[in-house]
Amino acid sequence: MDFEAWKKPFFSEKMPVCPLRGGWLSFALVDETGDGKAYAGLAYSVLDSQGQQHVGHLDGDGYVKLDNPYRGPQVLTFAALHEASGSDYYGVLQARSHYPLPITELQFRAEQTRFVRSDGQRVETNPAQQQVNRFYQVEVRDLVRHVAHLPPPAPRSHGPQRHALQMMADLGFGPPQPGLWGVVLFPNQHTVLQVRPLRALRPMLSTEDGFCAMNLYQLALMATLSYCRFGQEPASHPQDEVHFPREPSIGHLFAEKLSGYQQAWRVDAEQVQRFYPLYEEVPYSRRFEILPFDPDVYPQNSPTLEARQEYPARLHFFDDEEQGTDTQAFICHHDEVVLIAVRGTASAADGLRDANAHQVPFADGLGKAHEGFYQAYRAMRDFVLRYLDQFYIGQRIVICGHSLGGAIALLLAEGLRRVKDANYNVLLYTYGAPRAADAEFTGGAAALVHHRIVNHNDPVPSVPTTWMNTTAKLWVPGAVALFSAPTPGGLLFAAGLVRIGGQPYQHHGEQQHFMPITLADGTHSSVLWKPGCESVQEAECNRALRLHGDMPERDNLLKQLFQASQHAMVVSYVPAAWATLRRWQQTLDNRGSLVTAREYALIDRALSTMREQLQDKRLELHRLSPANGRGHEQHDALSAEIDRLQTSRQRLESLRWRRLEVRDVYGSYASSAHLQPSLERWFGHRENRELSQLASIPPAFQADRGRGKPLDLDSIV
Incomplete structure (x- = not known):
């Protein structure tokens, strides 16, 4: 450096920068x-301490060298x-009108790369570390301005020096910046990112x-x-x-x-057993999206x-507790699926809605629906x-729900299917759902494609019974039974209901x-099948109700409802679904x-016994039928059910x-490269x-909520 250069002030009066150039x-x-x-070929920008911007493109190996820059740190x-x-x-x-994403070319390139380790943990060594001055483990969010749509940073041991970036901002190096972003590079050093x-x-x-x-x-x-819960913090009015x-x-x-x-496995606060979903690895932008929150980018935030x-909780999570129905659901999407899951009974308000078995017109289609379920559906419909108006691009709409949530999900699925000119393609899975509507509906x-899952010892799918069509005003005091899954609350019944x-x-x-079946070693499992009749489903509840005409026997009803662990998800439906898979x-x-052969013999014997019981009942009704023949309705119903039981066999x-x-097990993934x-x-x-x-059903841990009672094949008869 010549003498005249040394005579110049190290910092200018207007901006504290180093005016000297040289090096690389x-x-x-x-x-x-x-x-x-x-x-x-990726376009880059380097901002020096003089406020000058150097732009260019990386070479074929992702490398760049700058000669004779201003001395001092560069961003x-x-x-x-x-x-x-x-x-x-x-x-x-x-380009979407709601929450368009500022996807950079760097983000797109990073989405096409893969982890070295299958679990996604960082690798601490890299062949490119040899003969370098600095090595940084960076994420896309370190190098771009808008990061609300990007994942949270993963732990790292070789992170970039954020304090250097903060120091440059504090000293006023370069033009004013709206925020700290970028990675600081140092002169006369080679840095690998x-x-x-x-x-x-x-x-x-x-x-x-x-x-x-x-x-x-x-x-x-x-x-x-x-x-x-949705789990957002702050829960409302974020800044x-x-x-x-x-x-x-x-x-x-x-x-x-x-x-x-x-990989996440916990889907319930009191869950002890690990049930991992099957996950596929996808580019980040094709995940189930939780929408970003950034008031600087999105005015609606x-x-x-x-x-x-x-904010995300308002966009993805529906909770109508304050408005009175206490309906809860979540919705999210990716490029192929919109997923909607509706919560079941979890509060006293849910129980009151369950008990309101009065039928009202289903305004969005045909027939009549359970008034309590219909009110919940109308609360969340808009x-x-x-959400669909903003983010639906032709995906399959997959809806699921358990218990009360299954009934609401059915009404929602049919309501969406009938939205004029929308052509929503809906697929519905429900678990332990009660009846939600009448025969016309x-x-x-x-x-509507609906796969209805029923656990044998679950009484909820047997209600509302065909004879229920009343309002809460007709309840008989003292005849109310309360149960729920997975938390206290639940389905209310009145022993004095009349049709x-x-x-x-x-x-x-x-x-x-x-x-339910018992394996040779004494463990419990289940066979999933399509019986095609109502008797199998009704057997457990009917034994509890002991129907006399249209009236249930109160003691047995109460006892059965308080033993309703087979209605719970974590200790019943989820383990049985895992065992089936x-x-x-x-x-x-x-x-x-x-x-x-052993399983076939056990179940066939139970079905045969049930069929014989119905035949005996039909003979009894025939002997007791009045001379005017008015008992033919019961006789015809029994005959039809006997025929259906034969179909079940x-x-x-x-x-x-x-x-x-393969398609029976994995559906549309049968030929996917992602499956293996x-x-x-x-x-x-x-x-x-x-x-x-x-596969046997995993035994429930003592800590699991609602410890399940043993599965008993004999309970069918």
């Missing part, structure tokens, strides 16, 4: 294998947006109409998750950012765990809007339609029935049949010879490596 700096972007080709950023076509999903995300892949996990859901064991299990978990620290919660699972490539302010909704007209309540959808997987691998017989196809790596990930958990010939 270089940097490279690489993936976790040390390869920079994923970032070849590297990547602001160029990804250029996508309108039909590409990235283009859809960037290892960019973390932007990959996410998402629960696999088949979009085909046909029933599959994977959806049975996956949606049982999502229906259970619907009982959780600048939101977080989702509470586990389990809906926001934590989707916005924290899965967005950060972490501004705190000045007060009651009209939008919330769902508003069921006939009008025949085109006052209207078509009988009728179930909708194809019943998939968990038939494992059974079907093993059957597929072994090319065996769905039931063994024939269906059971078919299970002995049925050979499963997803299964390897799932079987990596010891809980899923069940080696018995037929």
Whole structure:
């Protein structure tokens, strides 16, 4: 450096910068294998301490060298947006009218890279570290301005020096910045930046109409998750950012765990057993999206809007507790699926709604619906339609719900199916759902694809009974029974209910029935099948009700309802769904049949006994029928049910010879390249490596809520 240069002040009067030039700096972007080709040609910007911007493109190896820059620290950023076509999903995300995403080219490139480790944990060594001055583990959010739509940072041991960036801002180096973003580089040093892949996990859901064991299990978990809170902090009126620290919660699972490539298994606050969903690895932008919150980018997030302010909890989570129905549900989406899960009975308000069995017209279709369920559906209808209006692009709408949530989900699914000119393609799975509407509604909704899951010892699917059509005003004091799952609250009955007209309540959808069995080693499992009759479903509840005409016997009803652990999700439906998935997987691998000879004999004997009992009852009614023949209605109903039981035996017989196809187990993923790596990930958990010939239901831990009673095949008769 010449003498005149030394005579100049080190900092100028207007801005404290170093005016001296000379030397060099270089940097490279690489993936976790040390390869920079994923970032070849990427546009960059380097801002020096004089406020001058140096722009260019990385070479074919993701490398750049700058000669003769101003001395002092430099700030590297990547602001160029990804250029996508309108039909590409990235283009859809960037151009949508509500919450368009500022997806940079750097983000797009990072989404195409992969983790070295299958669990997504960082690698601490990289071949590109050799002969470098500085090595940083960076994320896309370190190098771009807008980060609300990006995942939270993962732990790292070689992070960039954020204090250097803060120091430059404090000293006033460069022009004023709206926020701290970018990575500081230092002169006469080569810096390697290892960019973390932007990959996410998402629960696999088949979009085909046909029933599959994977959806049975996956949606049982999502229906259970619907009982959780959304988990946003602050819960309302956020100022600048939101977080989702509470586990389990809906926001934590989707916005924290899965967005950060972490497998989550907890979907219930008191859950002890680990039930992992089957996850597929996808580019980050194709995850189940929790919408971003950034008042600087989205005016609708501004705190000045007060009651009209939008934030993730308001967009994804419906909670009508303050308005009176206490309906709760969540909704989220990705490029192929919109997922809606509706919570079941969880409060006294839910119980009051369950008990209101009066029938009212279903305004969005045909027939009449249970008034309490219909009120809940109407409360959340606009919330769902508003979300679909903003983010529906032709995906399959998959809806699930348990108990009360299943009944509301049915009305919602049929209501969406009938929205004029929308062409919503709806797929519905319900678990332990009561009857929600009358026979006319069921006939009008025949085109709706509905897989209705029933646990044998669950009394809830047997109500409202066909003779119920009354309001809460007709309850008989002291004859109320209260139960719920998974938290206290529940379904209220009155022993003095009378039928006052209207078509009988009728179930909708194809019943998939968990038939309990005991394996040779004494453990319990279940066979999932389609009985095609109501007797199997009604047997448990009828034994409790001991119907005398239309009146239930109170003591047995109360006793049965308070033993309703078989209605719970975590200790009943979820374990049974897991056991079914494992059974079907093993059957597929072994090319065996769905039931063994012993299982067939046990269930067939129970069905035969039931059929004989109905035949005896028919003979008794025939002997007691009046001379005017008015008893023919009961006689005809019994004859029809006897015929259906014979059909059930024939269906059971078919299970002995049925050979499963991959599609029966995994639906639309049967031929997907994602299936095998997803299964390897799932079987990596010891809980899923069940080696018995037929998967048994995992025994409930003492800490689990509502410890289940033993499954007993004899309870069918």
